[in-house]
Amino acid sequence: MRNLELIDIDFPGRPAFDTAVSRALLREVAAGKRPETLRIYRPDDVVAFSTTDLRRPHFSRAVRAAHGAGFEAAIRLAGGSAAVFHTGTLAFAWCTPEEDERAGIRSRFERVSGWVARALRRLGVDARVGEVPGAYCPGDYSVNAGGRVKLMGCGQRVVRGGAHTGGVIVVRGSDRVRDVLTPVYAELGFDYDPATTGAVEDVSQEASFERVRDALLDELPSDLVRSEGALDEATFEQAARFESAHRIEIPNAAEEQPLAGA
Numbered sequence: 001m002r003n004l005e006l007i008d009i010d011f012p013g014r015p016a017f018d019t020a021v022s023r024a025l026l027r028e029v030a031a032g033k034r035p036e037t038l039r040i041y042r043p044d045d046v047v048a049f050s051t052t053d054l055r056r057p058h059f060s061r062a063v064r065a066a067h068g069a070g071f072e073a074a075i076r077l078a079g080g081s082a083a084v085f086h087t088g089t090l091a092f093a094w095c096t097p098e099e100d101e102r103a104g105i106r107s108r109f110e111r112v113s114g115w116v117a118r119a120l121r122r123l124g125v126d127a128r129v130g131e132v133p134g135a136y137c138p139g140d141y142s143v144n145a146g147g148r149v150k151l152m153g154c155g156q157r158v159v160r161g162g163a164h165t166g167g168v169i170v171v172r173g174s175d176r177v178r179d180v181l182t183p184v185y186a187e188l189g190f191d192y193d194p195a196t197t198g199a200v201e202d203v204s205q206e207a208s209f210e211r212v213r214d215a216l217l218d219e220l221p222s223d224l225v226r227s228e229g230a231l232d233e234a235t236f237e238q239a240a241r242f243e244s245a246h247r248i249e250i251p252n253a254a255e256e257q258p259l260a261g262a
Helices: 013-031 058-069 105-121 176-188 209-218 233-246
Strands: 002-007 035-043 046-049 072-075 083-085 089-097 127-129 143-145 149-159 162-170 225-228
Touching: 013 035, 013 046, 013 072, 013 089, 013 149, 013 162, 013 233, 035 105, 046 058, 046 176, 058 176, 072 149, 072 233, 083 089, 083 162, 083 176, 089 209, 105 127, 105 149, 105 162, 105 209
Parallel strands: 002 035, 002 225, 046 072
Antiparallel strands: 035 089, 046 083, 089 162, 127 143, 143 149, 149 162
């Protein structure tokens, strides 16, 4: 049996702090200061860019496009490419202690994607694990509906002794994801088919935040002993130190240097 702390605290108005909290939890779990921890929460409106996105030629334009669509911008904890979190989504951060953090990357992806797919099937969704061609932030461990539209994406971050597997489920508001990612991905130079973006409410009459969250909890492995967790002062302090590293300010258009020959 394994102990699992559940945390559901939200931080409205501080999208970069959400990422910073996940990073702080990862560090604490890896150091043995807290047991395996799962945070499920409602995020703010934010486009979460990866560090790879930062090196794209027109990254600044992509950030301005996100702001133009009403979204903040932040640096995500995991790799991949830009993903959308908004008030119609449900996000999770699962931090696990690991003896060999790199050896378990694939198994953690399989565990999390299977967990989400099973939970959505409880709500009548034809949920499948796999990439949808043309979807945003493509990945083999995305969860889709009927092989047609992406509903959930996930990514990982590892440190010595621990791993963070995080993701976001679009419960409602698939149009908001399409509306912001269409200009953002155009600036980043990524292929994106808006028709591949969906939400649970588009394919299930049982879609609600409460039902999705309850289904996720019901599908947790039976060998986990669950308890309600909390963020203590040390966690808040560490997250506050990380927050600035994940915040992206609106760039000044005049400061962007044009590419040679552009």
